Amino acid sequence: MTAFVQQLIYGTSYGMNLAVAAAGLALIFGVYRVINLAHGQLIMLGGFATYVVTTQIGTHFFVGFFAAMAVMGLLGIALESTIFRILQARPATDQLLASLGVYMILGTVALRIWGDFEARPVNMPGEAWALHLGEDIRIDGARIVTIAITLALFIGLYFVVYRTHLGRTMRATAQGGETAELMGIRKRRVAALVFFIGGALGGSAGAMLGGLFNVRPDMGFQPLLMALIIIIFGGMGSLGGAIIAGLILGILYNLTVYYVGSKLGDLVPFGVLLIVLMVRPQGLFGLPGRRA
Amino acid sequence: MLEIKNLVLAYGVNRVVRDVSFSVAKGEVFALLGPNGAGKTSILRAISGLVPAVSGDIVFEGKTLLRRRPHSIVLDGIAHVPEGRQIFPEMSVSDNLMVGATVHINNRARVRELEARCLELFPIIRERARQAGGTLSGGEQQQLTIARGLMADPRLLIVDEPTLGLAPAIINTVADSFRKLRDLGLTIIVAEQNADFALKVADHGAVLASGELSFSGSVDTLRDRDVLRRAYLGA
Numbered sequence: 014m015t016a017f018v019q020q021l022i023y024g025t026s027y028g029m030n031l032a033v034a035a036a037g038l039a040l041i042f043g044v045y046r047v048i049n050l051a052h053g054q055l056i057m058l059g060g061f062a063t064y065v066v067t068t069q070i071g072t073h074f075f076v077g078f079f080a081a082m083a084v085m086g087l088l089g090i091a092l093e094s095t096i097f098r099i100l101q102a103r104p105a106t107d108q109l110l111a112s113l114g115v116y117m118i119l120g121t122v123a124l125r126i127w128g129d130f131e132a133r134p135v136n137m138p139g140e141a142w143a144l145h146l147g148e149d150i151r152i153d154g155a156r157i158v159t160i161a162i163t164l165a166l167f168i169g170l171y172f173v174v175y176r177t178h179l180g181r182t183m184r185a186t187a188q189g190g191e192t193a194e195l196m197g198i199r200k201r202r203v204a205a206l207v208f209f210i211g212g213a214l215g216g217s218a219g220a221m222l223g224g225l226f227n228v229r230p231d232m233g234f235q236p237l238l239m240a241l242i243i244i245i246f247g248g249m250g251s252l253g254g255a256i257i258a259g260l261i262l263g264i265l266y267n268l269t270v271y272y273v274g275s276k277l278g279d280l281v282p283f284g285v286l287l288i289v290l291m292v293r294p295q296g297l298f299g300l301p302g303r304r305a
Numbered sequence: 306m307l308e309i310k311n312l313v314l315a316y317g318v319n320r321v322v323r324d325v326s327f328s329v330a331k332g333e334v335f336a337l338l339g340p341n342g343a344g345k346t347s348i349l350r351a352i353s354g355l356v357p358a359v360s361g362d363i364v365f366e367g368k369t370l371l372r373r374r375p376h377s378i379v380l381d382g383i384a385h386v387p388e389g390r391q392i393f394p395e396m397s398v399s400d401n402l403m404v405g406a407t408v409h410i411n412n413r414a415r416v417r418e419l420e421a422r423c424l425e426l427f428p429i430i431r432e433r434a435r436q437a438g439g440t441l442s443g444g445e446q447q448q449l450t451i452a453r454g455l456m457a458d459p460r461l462l463i464v465d466e467p468t469l470g471l472a473p474a475i476i477n478t479v480a481d482s483f484r485k486l487r488d489l490g491l492t493i494i495v496a497e498q499n500a501d502f503a504l505k506v507a508d509h510g511a512v513l514a515s516g517e518l519s520f521s522g523s524v525d526t527l528r529d530r531d532v533l534r535r536a537y538l539g540a
Binding site: 178181182184185188189191192193194195196197198199 | 353355374375376379380384385387391393394395396400403404405407408410453457
């Protein structure tokens, strides 16, 4: 029972991390209709940005964390204005392939700069302490900090998307791009905003994953894969769906690794994907027949 | 107020509007008539900056609208209520309305005034404010899209096929709202296949048939002449 509770909390923190990564992907897909595979490398580079600022320069974790968000947000804008905007008139597969190309380029660049031999830790607040619940449940402080950060990010994201006029312009663009333009919404500004927020969410996910597991040039692959499955599971383009699906997947993953074995853990996301596609292909919050 | 001069529009090599000219005077309701595919929607889209002109000019209050982005045209005082209603289905009715006020959103007092005006003209919007836009009936959606267009506080309102798919009784309420809008001093361009409706609300009109202008003038002459019949039936 104690192990179960502990794994539940670890799964929650991992799942919320994935949900942050997936929310960025879902937001960009929902508004801009592109599946941005380069998102995985924004997660990775977010980890390295945090590593450079926090570990190498020697500042507090949150300085690196916000630096990662800002830099990855700007990288998101740069990708939109140089690559995706040009490809918007082309078929979706062209944009998907281009984003895969960006993924490979960024991965190679990171490998060149940092190599993959060294363990590169990022010190997170809370690493020194742990929470003891009852007799033998011990929860790392870093996990609790991760959960707190992701909660704050989700509240912030919810506020921006559902409580501000900027959010209205994003939702309007998602539900009818041309009509939104006729209402005086600037398409390019919304695109820049969405890619900034998406990139920043990716960067923050990388910062937290780096804090929990070290930073590596290949660290973007698994969260990207999980995020893709999460946005299908949650319903393409749905933010709430991404959060709930991320939590479910993270918890299932941790429980499977703990109780069944680490090798089977990697099957969980694909098993979930298979079941979702068979039973509810539109995902948790996708509407049947909704143009996605 | 608005002048279309020798306008040519094309999708690829296909010229959908050929050498069309007409002008709309301030304060009038101008009907753009013609069957499906005559080029009405293309002209309206060109006015709003969604379709580039091949040649010709579109002049609004002395300034050309060509090569301008849609949002700057809205800022200049033209709101466009698109064909097929096009509300944002998963957003609340009040959010739908506020999207229309995007160009004034930093001026809270003005937005409040505009909102009050819309709620007075279309009381149904107040009743439905919290509902998702997609749950409204066709007639309610049409009122919402017109109200949403009004939130931009335009001097020229463009309405594309407002009666499409609406029941006759509801078409009458749409006609009523057109009269109210004209009383506000608005200039309106309405594209319609439904000639009865257009002749009822408009002062002047132009008839399009396969991309070319076949008549332009007052609706009274339009009622008497058989240009309409020819445009629709090709007879």
